[in-house]
Amino acid sequence: MKQFALHIPEGVKDYVGEEAALKECIENKVKEIFRTNSYNMVETPSFEYLDVFTLGEETFQQPSLYHLVSRQGELMALKSDMTRSIARLVGTQKVDVEMPQRFGYLSNSFRYPERYQGKLHEFTQAGVELIGNKSLEADAEVIRVAVRCLQAAGLNDFRVHIGSGQFLEYILKDLSLDEACKMQVLKAIEKKDAVQVKEILKGAPITTPMVEVLIELIQCAGQVELLKRIKAKIPSLEAKKALEEMEQLYQLLEADGVNEKLIFDFSLMSYGQYYTGMMFQIFTLGIGSALVEGGRYDTLLERFGRNLPAVGFGMHINLVLQHLIQVKGLHFRQAKRTLAVCTPMTYQICQEASERLRKKGQIVENSLMASLEENLSYAKKRGMARLLYFKEGKQVDSYEIATDSVERLSVDQL
Amino acid sequence: MKQITFALAKGRLAEKAMETLSGLGITCKEMKEDTRKLLFTSDDGNYRFFLSKASDVPTYVDHGVADVGIVGKDTIVEENRQVYELLDLGFGKCKMAVAGEPEKRACLESGGLIRVATKYPLIAKEYFDKKQRHAEIIKLHGSVELGPIVGLSDVIVDIVESGKTLKENGLVVLEEMMPLSARCIVNSASFKVKHEEISTLIRQIERSLEG
Numbered sequence: 001m002k003q004f005a006l007h008i009p010e011g012v013k014d015y016v017g018e019e020a021a022l023k024e025c026i027e028n029k030v031k032e033i034f035r036t037n038s039y040n041m042v043e044t045p046s047f048e049y050l051d052v053f054t055l056g057e058e059t060f061q062q063p064s065l066y067h068l069v070s071r072q073g074e075l076m077a078l079k080s081d082m083t084r085s086i087a088r089l090v091g092t093q094k095v096d097v098e099m100p101q102r103f104g105y106l107s108n109s110f111r112y113p114e115r116y117q118g119k120l121h122e123f124t125q126a127g128v129e130l131i132g133n134k135s136l137e138a139d140a141e142v143i144r145v146a147v148r149c150l151q152a153a154g155l156n157d158f159r160v161h162i163g164s165g166q167f168l169e170y171i172l173k174d175l176s177l178d179e180a181c182k183m184q185v186l187k188a189i190e191k192k193d194a195v196q197v198k199e200i201l202k203g204a205p206i207t208t209p210m211v212e213v214l215i216e217l218i219q220c221a222g223q224v225e226l227l228k229r230i231k232a233k234i235p236s237l238e239a240k241k242a243l244e245e246m247e248q249l250y251q252l253l254e255a256d257g258v259n260e261k262l263i264f265d266f267s268l269m270s271y272g273q274y275y276t277g278m279m280f281q282i283f284t285l286g287i288g289s290a291l292v293e294g295g296r297y298d299t300l301l302e303r304f305g306r307n308l309p310a311v312g313f314g315m316h317i318n319l320v321l322q323h324l325i326q327v328k329g330l331h332f333r334q335a336k337r338t339l340a341v342c343t344p345m346t347y348q349i350c351q352e353a354s355e356r357l358r359k360k361g362q363i364v365e366n367s368l369m370a371s372l373e374e375n376l377s378y379a380k381k382r383g384m385a386r387l388l389y390f391k392e393g394k395q396v397d398s399y400e401i402a403t404d405s406v407e408r409l410s411v412d413q414l
Numbered sequence: 415m416k417q418i419t420f421a422l423a424k425g426r427l428a429e430k431a432m433e434t435l436s437g438l439g440i441t442c443k444e445m446k447e448d449t450r451k452l453l454f455t456s457d458d459g460n461y462r463f464f465l466s467k468a469s470d471v472p473t474y475v476d477h478g479v480a481d482v483g484i485v486g487k488d489t490i491v492e493e494n495r496q497v498y499e500l501l502d503l504g505f506g507k508c509k510m511a512v513a514g515e516p517e518k519r520a521c522l523e524s525g526g527l528i529r530v531a532t533k534y535p536l537i538a539k540e541y542f543d544k545k546q547r548h549a550e551i552i553k554l555h556g557s558v559e560l561g562p563i564v565g566l567s568d569v570i571v572d573i574v575e576s577g578k579t580l581k582e583n584g585l586v587v588l589e590e591m592m593p594l595s596a597r598c599i600v601n602s603a604s605f606k607v608k609h610e611e612i613s614t615l616i617r618q619i620e621r622s623l624e625g
Contacts, residue, residue: 159606192496195501263609283603289496
């Protein structure tokens with residue numbers, strides 16, 4: 001029989017030791033960026049009514065959610081997406097709350113992929129939502145915060161791919177495709193099936209040079225020059241305007257050098273129907289999906305009874321962690337620790353001295369072993385920096401573990 | 415340039431793919447040698463290749479350990495992974511079909527429960543769901559033609575190429591489901607971070623297919 005008590009289910013994991021420490025370090029750095037950019041941390045329930053996560057979706061059946069049934073028979077789900085929880089939260093606020101509002105979060109979310117895909121069902125996301133403002137400055141701010149978070153976490157080799165959710169919509173409108181054909185295109189894009197998109201467009205009862213442009217766009221990404229080149233090719237005024245806004249966004253981000261990380265990306269397949277304006281994804285080498293996904297979603301809050309524009313992003317902490325481990329390994333974070341060893345006679349003086357060091361931010365571990373030899377070998381095995389042996393009175397022997405050297409100090413010198 | 419890793423579906427697709435690539439000047443002597451190696455590097459060092467079971471190709475690409483995969487459309491649909499499908503390579507053409515004994519046509523159209531044996535449960539389920547027909551799917555791992563012959567199922571859902579195997583076993587195509595061919599799939603992040611390399615490659619392949 002399987003010993004369930006000694007197993008964990010598919011899709012979850014334990015974080016221990018250095019990995020846990022690194023994860024916490026990333027989380028703290030990200031939270032600090034949120035705090036200093038004036039984003040207020042929010043915490044929402046781990047489970048809520050199913051409707052929060054399905055409102056406005058095509059069907060009530062959402063197999064990717066972790067469902068629960070309350071004792072009263074109400075359908076609920078584990079949080080799958082903080083954005084929806086925050087939208088619900090804003091929906092319950094008084095209508096006269098000052099706008100814009102800035103929310104930050106760090107939270108575990110739950111999703112059911114298909115079985116045995118080797119993907120996490122429980123994952124940690126950090127993100128922000130800037131609600132109640134529809135300006136390019138707000139878009140730029142959110143991108144900037146995402147970039148700063150990754151940099152603070154220790155990443156530098158990444159690229160921000162920016163696209164526009166409206167752009168595709170405008171182009172499709174301009175092509176005067178019929179509704180059924182448009183739906184087919186959007187569905188194929190959702191499935192990331194470029195082969196089918198091309199087939200539908202080639203088979204559509206329209207022949208304009210725009211179809212060619214659209215097909216070209218499917219695999220198109222580049223620097224700001226690309227933006228200008230495409231703008232020249234496009235007759236649709238609305239689509240042109242969407243591109244102009246992207247250009248302005250680029251200029252805003254030039255101010256602090258974030259623009260160097262930008263790539264304009266028109267590959268249609270990254271468009272979801274969720275975003276209503278600017279959208280972006282951040283990628284790095286060696287990680288098979290986006291580290292950060294975000295954009296403007298001006299219609300979501302309407303579903304929760306508040307007609308408010310919003311822009312935000314979510315960052316996959318697990319992927320950032322995976323990347324840092326790939327690049328830098330785990331040992332690099334080994335913090336300097338001190339092992340404090342005392343005798344029955346020096347117990348009090350040892351505790352007092354340790355406490356003083358801790359208040360200065362040092363890591364001091366109480367020894368639970370008696371002999372000095374045992375303690376020295378323990379400190380060595382654990383990779384500790386030094387051992388303080390409170391020998392008698394105020395006299396302390398400070399052992400430098402790496403160099404095997406000893407220095408005789410007085411407690412007051414510590 | 416950044417190195418590109420290919421996952422190729424073992425067998426004829428891989429051979430055809432290497433043929434196409436060598437037409438572009440991408441050759442790999444290592445692969446032609448009879449070795450037990452699993453991972454091969456192209457002669458110019460710019461590409462790596464590995465061969466895997468077809469149904470694993472989308473998995474490798476989804477996780478990003480392969481940037482590009484070459485595999486049949488049937489496998490892509492069945493595995494249902496988050497990968498970009500960028501190119502129809504045009505070879506390995508065949509179709510997915512519902513097949514059975516000719517007299518099963520009535521059963522198929524009756525609206526009653528149909529028992530379907532297949533290696534492609536997802537494709538079969540989606541097809542019958544869309545047609546609003548009740549189907550009981552029975553997953554098999556090979557020689558699905560046996561299903562109707564020994565009475566395990568009413569019909570099968572499988573790839574049909576020439577129809578020879580069906581004919582020899584007294585089965586016919588009852589409904590054609592979708593055309594299939596080899597496709598080029600790309601990991602969504604690779605397509606971003608190695609955009610220059612991958613889109614150039616895709617364009618070259620596309621041009622060589624047209625030519």
